[in-house]
Amino acid sequence: MLGFIGRRLATGLLLAFTVVTGMFFFLMLTGSDPARGALGLYATEEQVAVKREQLGLDRPVLTQYLDWLGGVLRGDLGVSSAQNAQVIDLIVSRLPVTVSLALGAVGVAAVLGVALGLLAATRPGSFDRVLQVVMVLGFSLPNFWVAIILALVFAVQLGWFPATGYIHLADSPSGWLWSIILPVTALSIGSIAAIAQQLRNSVITVNSQAYVRTLRSRGLSQRNVLLVHVLRNASPPALTMLSLQFIAAMSGAAIVERVFGLQGIGAVAINASGNSDIPVIMGVLLFTVLVVVLVNLTVDILYAALNPKVRNA
DSSP states (O other): OHHHHHHHHHHHHHHHHHHHHHHHHHHHHTTOOHHHHHHOTTOOHHHHHHHHHHHTTTSOHHHHHHHHHHHHHTTOOOBOTTTOSBHHHHHHHHHHHHHHHHHHHHHHHHHHHHHHHHHHHHSTTHHHHHHHHHHHHHHHSOHHHHHHHHIIIIIIISOSSOSSOOOOTTTOHHHHHHHHHHHHHHHHHHHHHHHHHHHHHHHHHHHTSHHHHHHHHTTOOHHHIIIIIIHHHHHHHHHHHHHHHHHHHHHHHHHHHHHTTOOSHHHHHHHHHHTTOHHHHHHHHHHHHHHHHHHHHHHHHHHHHHOGGGGGO
16 A cells, blocks of 8 residues: 555656646746836836846756755745745745635535435436536536625625635634635535536446345345445545546635635735746645645545555556
8 A cells, every 4th residue: 555655646746846847947938027027017127137136037047947946845935026025935824715715615515516416316307307407507607607696695785794805713713614605605516516416427327237236135225235335336436526626626716716805825826927926836836736646646545445456556
């Protein structure tokens, strides 16, 4: 098992290295100018040249990359060219918002998606058809559109929830929960539909296998067969979908954060892109890629736990 985890981790870290390296050279070689972004459009060329020298942008691109990579290995992501603040501090300070939204959305999607998927698979007929329509509608609705509708109806018109702002969990658990309900709902609707649809199809496929009929013929209850045997073998595709939805929630949070006025990592990335703040862009990218690697590794470990044959792959 340890060898399997080591191989998967090495593959993930190699992928992360390749992605961030390619993005660094892409940003540096396609005309992005952090000095101009930091000083604004009305700065003179002389001022920009001085700023470029201060930021070390007058050095060869390869030298800049090696310096940045060495800093990453030491835990130093550099300094924001636009805000003159440590990149790691900017990310860490906004991390609770984005993580709260992403984990909340995935948690809600996992519970409701599994419940709806099992109901749709075990209740064929009109009930299944209605759920299919609901799931297709939920999957097709853009989360930013859902976020706007939720904010207008439940925050502005009814006043049940705050329209903007975020309360930290340590400050007020109830206030924290109240501040993320609408954003989490907006992010989770599409994920619920995707997970439910995937699990429904997998359960129907596994339910038709000969060994399931054999288990029923031995007198095992329908509930036991479904929850112990069928769900175990039908879960791998749903786990893959769940991991994809977590990654989608991390990226979709950027737009939802803007709708609800939340200052998360998405806001950091959008502001950095507007200012050509390459250190911050690279820091956010590195964080995102590492999250993807961690999520995929977790799914691989769960696969190996469910099916020992995977460990030899």
